Amino acid sequence: MYIFIVFYTILYCVVYIPLFCIAALWNKKIREGLRGRISQIWSIRIIIQAAQNKKVILIHSASVGEWEQSIPIIQQLKQSHSNLYIIATFFSPSGMRHAKKTDVDAALYLPFDVVVTAYFFLKKIRPAVWIISKYDVWPGFVCAAHFLRIPILLCSAELAQDSRRHKGLNVYINRMFYSHIHTIFPVSEEYKQHFLRIFPFPERLIVAGDARYDQIIQKAERIQSESAIQLFASPKQITFIAGSIWPADEKHLLPALIRIFNQRTDLQLILVPHELHESHIAAIQKELLQAEITSERYSEFSNNEQAKTTCNVAIIDTIGMLAKLYHISDVAYVGGAFSTGVHNVAEPAILKNPVVFGPKHINSYEAIQLQKIEAAFSISNEEDCYAILSKLISDVEYRIACGSRAQQFVLANKGAAKTIVEYVERFL
Numbered sequence: 143m144y145i146f147i148v149f150y151t152i153l154y155c156v157v158y159i160p161l162f163c164i165a166a167l168w169n170k171k172i173r174e175g176l177r178g179r180i181s182q183i184w185s186i187r188i189i190i191q192a193a194q195n196k197k198v199i200l201i202h203s204a205s206v207g208e209w210e211q212s213i214p215i216i217q218q219l220k221q222s223h224s225n226l227y228i229i230a231t232f233f234s235p236s237g238m239r240h241a242k243k244t245d246v247d248a249a250l251y252l253p254f255d256v257v258v259t260a261y262f263f264l265k266k267i268r269p270a271v272w273i274i275s276k277y278d279v280w281p282g283f284v285c286a287a288h289f290l291r292i293p294i295l296l297c298s299a300e301l302a303q304d305s306r307r308h309k310g311l312n313v314y315i316n317r318m319f320y321s322h323i324h325t326i327f328p329v330s331e332e333y334k335q336h337f338l339r340i341f342p343f344p345e346r347l348i349v350a351g352d353a354r355y356d357q358i359i360q361k362a363e364r365i366q367s368e369s370a371i372q373l374f375a376s377p378k379q380i381t382f383i384a385g386s387i388w389p390a391d392e393k394h395l396l397p398a399l400i401r402i403f404n405q406r407t408d409l410q411l412i413l414v415p416h417e418l419h420e421s422h423i424a425a426i427q428k429e430l431l432q433a434e435i436t437s438e439r440y441s442e443f444s445n446n447e448q449a450k451t452t453c454n455v456a457i458i459d460t461i462g463m464l465a466k467l468y469h470i471s472d473v474a475y476v477g478g479a480f481s482t483g484v485h486n487v488a489e490p491a492i493l494k495n496p497v498v499f500g501p502k503h504i505n506s507y508e509a510i511q512l513q514k515i516e517a518a519f520s521i522s523n524e525e526d527c528y529a530i531l532s533k534l535i536s537d538v539e540y541r542i543a544c545g546s547r548a549q550q551f552v553l554a555n556k557g558a559a560k561t562i563v564e565y566v567e568r569f570l
Contacts, residue, residue, distance in 0.1 A: 143318050147285055151257055154282070159254055174235040179251045189229065189248045190266055196227040197570050200269035202252060204278035205234035207486065211275045211298040213244060214356035214559035215566070220245055222563070223570060229267060233278060252280070260286035271569040273297055281319045293324040293569055297562050298352045300329055301336040302504050308339055316340040327562055329507050348565070351558035352507065355488060359556055362492040365469050373440075373470070375450040379408040380472050380535055385464050386416040386485040387477035391500060392426060395475060398527035400433040402535060409535065412467055413437075414458040416477055416485070423459055430455060468493045472541060473534045479503045479520070487518060492552040496534050496544035498527070508551070517548035
């Protein structure tokens with residue numbers, strides 16, 4: 143173990159950190175993260191003083207998606223214990239921005255994964271327990287926590303069957319430092335079996351489900367209690383939404399949508415690009431216009447008196463609306479699965495949307511499970527997309543049945559946060 147950590151630390155310092163700094167020169171997000179790590183040195187001193195005489199809980203998330211899994215856990219801990227000081231750490235700047243809007247006492251970037259740095263960071267913070275969300279386990283920090291006898295809980299944990307952690311030398315390396323994790327909470331029995339290959343301690347594997355479902359259900363209940371967004375001046379019978387879409391999605395999705403749209407008079411489209419770059423939105427509008435379909439950006443009509451578009455295609459160029467828009471849609475396409483991996487499919491599912499996505503969805507447990515109950519559908523090309531969307535849009539009874547199954551799946555997975563919180567309380 144010690145030989146591996148020495149080798150890992152040298153490699154990390156000589157290769158990873160210099161590459162990270164070089165990449166910061168042209169990547170805005172990496173640059174923001176680097177600046178944040180440097181500037182937070184003084185913040186840590188203030189946090190240490192504020193946390194005196196309190197039980198500190200450290201919660202780490204890689205980015206926004208993993209952070210959402212932590213929110214119900216934080217809320218329940220705060221409700222039950224008044225003497226807690228909860229510190230959230232992140233790898234990504236986007237996670238930091240979201241954390242500042244929620245009920246944590248402090249938010250920090252996780253320092254670079256050098257054992258010495260990790261040791262002094264954890265020793266100063268002195269957490270009673272360290273919770274890691276989903277997967278972002280760093281060897282240096284795990285070893286430092288082990289030296290300091292800080293229990294580590296890996297919550298809402300996922301590990302795909304074909305994960306690189308299961309291959310070759312990675313199996314032995316992961317077994318070494320995963321053995322220092324106190325308890326892992328896989329989201330399902332299936333993932334528990336996957337973890338046993340690198341964490342052969344069944345008594346320390348507790349299937350609890352995904353705490354993110356608790357957060358998604360809470361959000362959906364809040365959205366349903368509010369007035370629904372009205373985008374269109376003349377609402378049609380069917381509203382289709384494409385959320386978090388990338389150009390790779392649009393290559394297959396837009397041609398199929400254009401064909402369906404030109405065949406029907408009862409359909410309205412909401413398109414929500416993942417990245418709100420001007421060139422990206424302009425390319426979408428150009429492709430639609432070539433098919434003689436007019437569209438309007440939300441920013442162009444949201445300031446008018448009625449705040450509604452007279453077009454039947456709305457392009458959302460404003461951040462933070464997607465979850466609310468799923469409340470007014472009948473069928474949802476979720477982007478990302480033609481590039482790095484599908485985005486959040488549970489958000490449209492809880493609001494009774496049948497969900498469609500591309501082929502790269504193994505990163506999402508719910509995407510796999512929703513397909514098994516015919517509540518979600520994977521496509522590989524334009525023809526797949528056209529066939530599935532045509533069926534969902536034209537067959538009302540089938541669409542409603544699929545949407546109901548999607549919602550019931552999410553509701554059935556409620557309660558993971560309570561199970562995890564009850565376990566965390568052992569260390570307080």
